[in-house]
Amino acid sequence: MVTKTYTVAFEGVTARQVEVQCTLAAGLPAFSVVGLPDKAVSEAKERVRATLETLAIALPSKKITINLSPADLPKEGSHFDLPIAIALLAAIGAIPPDTAEDIASLGELSLDGRIVEVSGALPAAMTAAEEGRTLLCAAASGPEAAWVGDCPVIAAKDVAAILRHFSGQAPIEPSRAGEVTQSAQHKCLRDVRGQERAKRALEIAAAGGHHLFLVGTPGSGKSMLAERLPGILPPMTPSEALETSMIHSVAGQIKEGGISRERPFQTPHHTASMAAIAGGGKGAKPGQMSLAHNGVLFLDELPEFPRNVLETLRQPIETGHIMVSRANAHVSYPCRFMLVAAANPCRCGYLTDPEQACARVPKCGQDYLGKVSGPLMDRFDMRLEVPPVGYQDLDLPATGDTSATIAERVAAVRAVQTVRYENQGTVRTNAECSGEILAQCATPDAEGRDLLHRFAEKMGLSARGYHRVLRVARTIADLDHSDCVRRPHIAEAVSYRLSLTREMS
The missing domain is CATH 3.40.50.300 (P-loop containing nucleotide triphosphate hydrolases)
Known part of the structure; x- marks a missing residue:
């Protein structure tokens, strides 16, 4: 029988789903992790073994194989400890297998069974929400992960608490989102x-x-x-x-x-x-x-x-x-x-x-x-x-x-x-607008256009510099509560391109 649970592998800010499979087979006792793990993931078996010993759970005298799928995706980091432990606990019957398949988890295990906070809880919760799963993580990671409101987050301080939760002895309340951090007092x-x-x-x-x-x-x-x-x-x-x-x-x-x-x-x-x-x-x-x-x-x-x-x-x-x-x-x-x-x-x-x-x-x-x-x-x-x-x-x-x-x-x-x-898609500020959008919102009046053309010709302004002057002029016009970019706005924007011309020539 193969038991399954889920976790993630990080590619930048994207958390890709990883299926953690566990099987117990006849043969000499062994514990192996496959699926392109790095050194930290390969060492997870020792931390999992020590955690189960702390809980007085004996590993079966069989060949234990953990597969991290897809196998061609590099797996890096200590956050694979907890999902490997969940898959193994489901395989030996300590956790219902169907329950293990409904959760995604991440967390590092200490030798005494505590779950240590790891980075990436927020993108992991995003992926879990997309897949319709509950996220299981360290207690310290719960408030962060809970910011993704569509994903129930179970944050436990140790593996023993997880076992009590799934057995119904001591259910863990879903985590609540952390407080919005207050801004520091800024200098005036x-x-x-x-x-x-x-x-x-x-x-x-x-x-x-x-x-x-x-x-x-x-x-x-x-x-x-x-x-x-x-x-x-x-x-x-x-x-x-x-x-x-x-x-x-x-x-x-x-x-x-x-x-x-x-x-x-x-x-x-x-x-x-x-x-x-x-x-x-x-x-x-x-x-x-x-x-x-x-x-x-x-x-x-x-x-x-x-x-x-x-x-x-x-x-x-x-x-x-x-x-x-x-x-x-x-x-x-x-x-x-x-x-x-x-x-x-x-x-x-x-x-x-x-x-x-x-x-x-x-x-x-x-x-x-x-x-x-x-x-x-x-x-x-x-x-x-x-x-x-x-x-x-x-x-x-x-x-x-x-x-x-x-x-x-x-x-x-x-x-x-x-x-x-x-x-306009990803455009949010005047500094980001370009092309047709810039032409629509920042075209100057006749006097402003004449001033800009004379400046561009005299100073050898590049096409990029030309557009940047228009963007700055559009912002100056906004500060002036003007719908149109006028000559004074162009003149002030041009003055900020003149400043270093002499030193850079």
Whole structure:
């Protein structure tokens, strides 16, 4: 007789169903796991054996074979422990076989029978819901998995509790979804003295989801501005929160089952490797780009990042997803993020400071910013010079709008875009629209078109740059409550493309 139960194998954020089969055959006592398992899965038999001994359940003196089907799909991770134990318990009659077939499970077993939390409970619950099964997992994973409302989740602290549940002695109540994680107290933009133009650029970028590049002397406030961006971004919609949480679940970054609606803000150090930024390593795990999905990827000291790491950004910025290809894995992750970068104008940092003039003007700036390739630079919607702030300005009282006030304006513009693009597939913001959609919503009036054409001709604007100016102008028009993109909107959008032309020439 062959008993069956189910679990999942992860391919990126997708959890593929795996059928766990168990058979007991006559022959010398043996315990084998087949179906392309990795080392962690092969070792599961020892953890299962120790767990059953703790429960005073003796393994039958037969040849035990566990098959993980489909056999050509690589099986990685310790979460196969629990489904292997369930299949074996069903084979020896400790659990009704028909009950085992109605559940999908994942969890690592400790030697004393406790079920240890593993990553990926949320996508596993999604797959279980699609197949109409109950999910069985560790107690710590229950609140996370229960966010998928169509899937009953049984979260147990140990295997003994599972046996009591299925025997009817002590039924386990289905898990409830965890609490929505409360947002941390954000820093306020009003704390930034001066830099009114930079604050305006930050508001435009947040409203339209535009990529932003800040260049300025050391201490001018570039990082300070970027750190206040989360405080003006609107919360994620429920669908966006689920998309992002799926990635964080696979990466093991959801704590205590709580799901946050706050947009991710990832800030990798410039020494980060390509695998850390783009994804990779064992199992082709998601990188910083994917962890920033629906949020912000902030790269401080951009030219200090390795050139090959920076070049990996080019394709994901355009497509919104990244394919992590390794010798034993080809995994696609979503990574539709807002790229914000900061850099000094040159290596010494004072190329544009008249009081501390750089001794190697202009070559110092050309060499330093030249580390960022032209194609990558062209993908920034907005490029802004952040001038130094005088100490006199630092003594002035705080002025301007608070982050809360700006956040209200940003949220209102995002709501307009939601209505505008509700029937346009994956397009959600002005920064993502292109082609016919862009032509319909961002075509400027005659004066604006004339200004844009003259700028494009004079500055040698690429087709990509031309469209990015239109997208930024559309966002500026939305902030101005204008249905039409007019000349002033084009003029302001163009000003954010002029900023670094001199340094990059």
